[in-house]
Amino acid sequence: MIAKRIISCLDVKDGEVVKGTNFVGLRALGDPVEMAKGYSKAGADEIVFLDISATHEARDTIIDIVKDTARQVHVPFTVGGGVRSIADVNRLLQAGADKVGINSAAVTNPELITAAAERFGSQCIVVAIDAKKFADGWHVMTHGGRKDTGIDALQWAIEAETRGAGEILLTSVDTDGVKSGFDLALTTAVVQRVKIPVIASGGVGHPDHFAEVFKATDVSAGLAASIFHEQTFSIQAVKQSCREQGVLVREA
Numbered sequence: 001m002i003a004k005r006i007i008s009c010l011d012v013k014d015g016e017v018v019k020g021t022n023f024v025g026l027r028a029l030g031d032p033v034e035m036a037k038g039y040s041k042a043g044a045d046e047i048v049f050l051d052i053s054a055t056h057e058a059r060d061t062i063i064d065i066v067k068d069t070a071r072q073v074h075v076p077f078t079v080g081g082g083v084r085s086i087a088d089v090n091r092l093l094q095a096g097a098d099k100v101g102i103n104s105a106a107v108t109n110p111e112l113i114t115a116a117a118e119r120f121g122s123q124c125i126v127v128a129i130d131a132k133k134f135a136d137g138w139h140v141m142t143h144g145g146r147k148d149t150g151i152d153a154l155q156w157a158i159e160a161e162t163r164g165a166g167e168i169l170l171t172s173v174d175t176d177g178v179k180s181g182f183d184l185a186l187t188t189a190v191v192q193r194v195k196i197p198v199i200a201s202g203g204v205g206h207p208d209h210f211a212e213v214f215k216a217t218d219v220s221a222g223l224a225a226s227i228f229h230e231q232t233f234s235i236q237a238v239k240q241s242c243r244e245q246g247v248l249v250r251e252a
Contacts, residue, residue: 003250004214005045005221006238007199008228010035012081013053015061019177019226029229033068039228040073043235045250047073048169048223050101050128051081052144059088063095070096080128080169089116093124101169103128104142107149107156110163117164122196125167127160129153131186132173138186145173153186154193161194168194169223172202177226179205182213191218199223207233207241214247 010017010032017029029035036047049069051062059082066079079092080101089100100120106113106127117125130145131138131153138153157168170190172183180203187200197220200213204224213222227233242249 001248002220003248004210004219004242005199006043006210006235006242006249007046007048007221007223008036008039008044008235009048009050009201009223009225010229011050011052011225012062012065013051015065017229018052019229032065033072035229036069036073036077039235040075043239043251044075046075046221047077048101049077049079049081049097051079053082063091066092066095066097078126078169080126085112086115086119089120089125093120099124099126099167101126101128103130106160107140107142107151110159113160113163113165117166122164122166125165126169126199127157127165127167128169128171129157129160129190130171130173131190133186138189141173145171145176154189157190157194157198161196165196167197167199167220169199169201175203176201178203179226181205181209182222184213184216187213187219188217197221205232207238208245210238211242211245211247214242215245 012032076098078099079097083102084105092100130141132141140149140151140153175183182200182203199221200219201223210222239249
């Protein structure tokens, strides 16, 4: 049995970690490099940076943050947000990121997934899917969860895998920041349709929510932000909860 991963996510805007609810109402929480160092020491299996700024200056800021993090953090980390080209992927990997997440640009230009996987290897390419429930199923959302593309999220996950993605970061827009637990229905539906690892994201409010998603689905990892940033619960509390419920997780 493969151990489940506990991932800490840091949304970065203009050089600071921020957090909101349902992708809005952002508030500043701290320095991303220092927070990443703290999570690494606390036992996080991986760290994800999502750059939610949109300016050219922010692109340079995130590169500097990635370089600093690579020097000081010794767990794998993924960087996503604003990745629009092979050149963007290359810059982030050269700066020290282990994996690069692609979201909106992959939707508008699916060939980017193929090209990136062929050049850098599937293991480096994470396709981030923000999904929201509608009457006819889950739709892919872009622009920070605000724009409905009308694309079926389950079919998009299948296409992402077919094009060479090595992993899917699946965020439920409906549960993001709500703290009521992962979206089990969405997570199950995606995991059942792809063979590559899926990271569940959106909705954690208690350590038991990790064990819940791991026991209910075949998801490979769970990701959270708020409960760690606000020091409501520690990564070790999450791992202990998982162990108590029979879920295999990695040691710190």
